[in-house]
Amino acid sequence: GAVVSQHPSWVICKSGTSVKIECRSLDFQATTMFWYRQFPKQSLMLMATSNEGSKATYEQGVEKDKFLINHASLTLSTLTVTSAHPEDSSFYICSASKGAQLGEQFFGPGTRLTVL
Amino acid sequence: QKEVEQNSGPLSVPEGAIASLNCTYSDRGSQSFFWYRQYSGKSPELIMSIYSNGDQEDGRFTAQLNKASQYVSLLIRDSQPSDSATYLCAVAGSGNTGKLIFGQGTTLQVKP
Numbered sequence: 001g002a003v004v005s006q007h008p009s010w011v012i013c014k015s016g017t018s019v020k021i022e023c024r025s026l027d028f029q030a031t032t033m034f035w036y037r038q039f040p041k042q043s044l045m046l047m048a049t050s051n052e053g054s055k056a057t058y059e060q061g062v063e064k065d066k067f068l069i070n071h072a073s074l075t076l077s078t079l080t081v082t083s084a085h086p087e088d089s090s091f092y093i094c095s096a097s098k099g100a101q102l103g104e105q106f107f108g109p110g111t112r113l114t115v116l
Numbered sequence: 117q118k119e120v121e122q123n124s125g126p127l128s129v130p131e132g133a134i135a136s137l138n139c140t141y142s143d144r145g146s147q148s149f150f151w152y153r154q155y156s157g158k159s160p161e162l163i164m165s166i167y168s169n170g171d172q173e174d175g176r177f178t179a180q181l182n183k184a185s186q187y188v189s190l191l192i193r194d195s196q197p198s199d200s201a202t203y204l205c206a207v208a209g210s211g212n213t214g215k216l217i218f219g220q221g222t223t224l225q226v227k228p
Contacts, residue, residue, distance in 0.1 A: 103208025
């Protein structure tokens with residue numbers, strides 16, 4: 001199996017607060033985890049790549065001080081959206097790779113963030 | 117700019133027909149190719165992987181890869197209304213990072 005969970009599934013917060021999203025690989029050890037953002041009617045946009053024990057690699061245009069990523073273990077990565085604003089409202093999805101096949105990623109169910 | 121292109125659709129087929137979805141990619145060094153299905157409001161689900169030229173079949177799904185033409189396709193036989201979704205083509209580029217480049221997705225509508 002290759003099951004990835006995310007928590008919470010949805011969150012509503014006030015502008016200026018921080019929100020933490022957890023991503024866990026439940027039945028395998030993930031060599032790499034990825035964080036995506038998806039706006040309505042658009043495709044996935046990769047935000048960052050994280051490997052256990054090392055700093056995340058952010059894609060161009062993604063503010064690393066705003067989107068803090070911690071990859072504490074081979075089964076857990078967290079994304080913290082700091083000082084969230086309404087424009088950060090989006091569907092955040094993580095994925096995890098077993099490392100067996102290049103590019104093969106298994107996605108979590110996603111977290112819908114609404115910032116008021 | 118490495119790109120993956122898909123026709124956004126919608127592609128409409130009657131129930132029981134074959135749905136054919138196509139994808140082209142620009143990075144000739146790409147090594148791995150994937151098709152994901154995404155229902156509205158849900159996250160993507162991996163349905164097919166293909167790594168070498170030719171066909172890869174799994175149940176009603178067949179993925180086809182032609183590296184010379186930089187072309188990947190997905191055939192869905194005996195299409196069902198439950199197949200109605202957006203299908204994302206994803207390509208792992210030549211950089212060996214494991215990152216995927218996604219197409220914009222093709223929306224498939226299967227009409228009963």
